[in-house]
Amino acid sequence: MPHEEATELVDYVPERLIGRDEQIRQDASALSPAPSGGDKPRNVFIYGKTGVGKTAVMKYVLIEFDKEVKKRGVNVNFHKLQSNKYNNKNN
Numbered sequence: 001m002p003h004e005e006a007t008e009l010v011d012y013v014p015e016r017l018i019g020r021d022e023q024i025r026q027d028a029s030a031l032s033p034a035p036s037g038g039d040k041p042r043n044v045f046i047y048g049k050t051g052v053g054k055t056a057v058m059k060y061v062l063i064e065f066d067k068e069v070k071k072r073g074v075n076v077n078f079h080k081l082q083s084n085k086y087n088n089k090n091n
Contacts, residue, residue, distance in 0.1 A: 013059045020057050027061045 017024065027046075033039040046054045062078055069076045 013056060013063060017053070017056060017060050020053060020060075023053075023057045024061055027057060028065065031061070031065050 027044055030042040030044045033041055044058070046058060048054050066076070066078075
C-alpha cells in the first residue's frame with residue numbers, strides 16, 4: 001500500500017460512530033463553552049485499551065467542534081499529545 005493511502009486510512013473518520021453516542025456527548029460537553037466565547041473548555045484526558053475507539057471518537061468530536069466554531073467565528077487551536085511519545089524512562 002502506498003504511503004499516501006496508508007496515511008488516508010489512518011486519518012479516516014466515519015460520518016457516524018455507531019455505539020459511541022455517550023462518549024461523543026461527554027467529550028463534546030467538555031468543549032462546549034468555547035463556541036459561545038464563554039469559559040475555557042475543560043481539559044480532556046482519554047485513556048483505555050488499544051483499539052476501542054478513543055482516537056476515532058476524539059477526531060469525530062473535534063471535526064464537529066471545528067465546524068461549529070467556524071460557523072460562530074470563534075478562533076480555536078487544537079493540540080494533540082500522545083503519551084507513548086513521552087516516556088519517562090527516556091527523559
